[in-house]
Amino acid sequence: MENRITINCQSSIRIDANKIIYFDPFKIDNELHDADLIFITHDHFDHLDIDSINKIKKDTTIIVIPESIKDKVDFNNIITVTPNNTYNIDNFKVETVSSYNKDKDFHKKENNYVGYIITINNERIYISGDTDFIDDLKNIQCDIALIPIGGTYTMDYVEASKFINYIKPKFTIPTHYKTIVGSLEDGLKFKELLNKDIKCILLIR
Numbered sequence: 001m002e003n004r005i006t007i008n009c010q011s012s013i014r015i016d017a018n019k020i021i022y023f024d025p026f027k028i029d030n031e032l033h034d035a036d037l038i039f040i041t042h043d044h045f046d047h048l049d050i051d052s053i054n055k056i057k058k059d060t061t062i063i064v065i066p067e068s069i070k071d072k073v074d075f076n077n078i079i080t081v082t083p084n085n086t087y088n089i090d091n092f093k094v095e096t097v098s099s100y101n102k103d104k105d106f107h108k109k110e111n112n113y114v115g116y117i118i119t120i121n122n123e124r125i126y127i128s129g130d131t132d133f134i135d136d137l138k139n140i141q142c143d144i145a146l147i148p149i150g151g152t153y154t155m156d157y158v159e160a161s162k163f164i165n166y167i168k169p170k171f172t173i174p175t176h177y178k179t180i181v182g183s184l185e186d187g188l189k190f191k192e193l194l195n196k197d198i199k200c201i202l203l204i205r
Contacts, residue, residue, distance in 0.1 A: 001123045002144055002171045007203040010046050010179045013127060013146060017120045019090065023127045023146075027179075028052035035061045037090055041099060041129030042113035043069040044106075046180060062090055068112040083114050084136075093119040098136040099129035106153045107131065117142055126169070130154045130176065133163040145169040149190045150182025157186045161193035171199045178204050 004016045012026040019036035024047040035056040040048050040063070048069070057063070057075070065073060067080040079089060083098045095117040100109040107113055107130050115128040117140070126142035132155050145164060148154035154176055155163065164172045172194070177186045184204070191200040 001120055001125065002173070002199075002201055005125075005144070005146075005173065005201075005203070007173070007175060009204070011041070011127075011129070011146075011148065011175045012049075012052070013175070015118075015120070015125070021118070022056060023116065024129070025049060025052040025056055028055045030055065032056045033058050037061070037092070038063045039094075039116050039118075039127070040065045040069070040073075041115060041127070042066060042107065042111070043072050044130070047129070048072065064089060064094070064116075066112055066114050081114060083112055097126075097128075097140065098134065099131040100134060101130075101154075102132045102134055104153075133159050133166075137163070138166065140167050142167065142169050144171045144173065146173045146175050148176030149174040149186050150177035150180070151186075152181040157182075157190035158193065161190050164198060165193075165195050168195070169198065171201060173201045173203055175204070 006014045011024045013023040015021040020034045021037045023039045026049045062077045064079045067082050070080050081096050087094045096114040099113045099115040100107045117126045124142040126145045128147045149157040149160040178184050187202045
């Protein structure tokens with residue numbers, strides 16, 4: 001499944017799983033209208049990009065958003081979610097997890113922003129949203145983890161590597177660097193700090 005994941009930029013993730021699934025689409029240039037499912041983690045401009053959503057959604061697209069930001073969107077086929085719950089969405093098992101900062105105010109716990117764990121072909125794929133390495137996430141079990149490493153608003157590459165070495169997925173794909181904060185080299189530095197049995201895939205170029 002890891003070879004069916006692409007990143008446009010930042011945390012704009014696309015998964016081709018027979019259905020086309022997007023997470024936090026951002027800076028989409030072309031009119032694609034190919035999305036079957038769109039998941040939004042929170043309402044910051046680089047995660048809730050209405051223009052990009054309009055370029056990928058179809059009439060039948062299901063859009064999944066945190067309950068706390070439902071008033072900021074005006075689309076059909078909306079499903080709202082809250083942290084730490086399990087849902088069946090279009091025949092996919094989707095679990096929501098907390099996503100927030102520990103010592104900074106960009107992503108507050110009380111905002112109820114979410115990360116997602118979606119099970120596709122018996123593989124658990126974790127898309128974290130913007131978060132730090134918080135206690136709420138220490139029990140996450142996943143095969144593939146996509147997490148931010150850019151720092152400032154999220155974990156930096158050092159904290160992110162500690163998180164990944166703790167939860168031990170088979171694969172990890174770093175996100176949320178190069179475009180707004182963090183440098184391209186952060187991906188390489190992150191990879192160097194990982195346990196050798198965890199495969200790191202660098203999709204941001």
